[in-house]
Amino acid sequence: MPPEPDQRLFFLLQRAAHALRLAADRRCLAAAGVTTAQLGALFAVQDQPGLTQQKLARTLGLRQSAVTALVGRLTDAGLVAKSAHPQEHRAVVLELTDAGSAALRDAGPEINRFNAEIRNLLGDDGFAQAAAALHKLAHWHSESGHRSG
Template sequence: MPEPDQRLFFLLQQAAHRLRVAADRRCLAAAGITTSQLGALFAVQEGGLTQRELAARLGQRESAVTAMVARLADAGLVARSAHPSEHRAVVLELTAAGETALARVAPEIEEFNARLHQVLGEEGFRRTADGVGKLAAAHWS
């Protein structure tokens, strides 16, 4: 069996997959959105992003974000409007329905985080959040 440090990437990958599947089920049942869409809605909620800025914030390709934004707009969760100074850009705003979706999913996310606290313990939760935050912010090439 490989040493734990050699398996870390695969363990992270496995944990991320299992967590995403479970969280997607909860978010879809509560508000009809996936965790990827939830992340986009949280980012848009912070205020007037362009699709390019949203892609950068989510760490995704612009083409993937364009398709996601189209689905969110079709569902009435975000609105697109012309950018005031960039003629080819659009500004994304959360709609009332988007706010409602975030409100519906909030108890599910709270319960999910409570389960993570239960599994990891308070110290483990904090240390894991710090470590995963550092991994997410690191630049990989």
């Protein structure tokens, strides 16, 4: 009789996320010189023209201090440029540089390969079910009105 699957879902999610992040970071660093966290920020800047650091923090679900450090690394690497916001005195607008666009382009094939490997591991139905379940979990508190307290 096969062993019962581990019922510690949160632990399994943490472990899977950690393993996937390490593997994806290694591959994205090799392909494009950026981590998955940096790629997430680059995609957000690309997809939302006029994005401020505050809006980037909300988009990524990170604290403002973490985004300040992330944006600092991206600007130091020449992947993102900051400019004064036209209406908000203290805000800055983030823009993708040519190097940032190139990093996204270079990472694309590796991201596609990584997703294809996961799809192959889980099967098409399993991949779709996992994506739907993780989406629900990622938005559970914000959509359901649940609050921890």
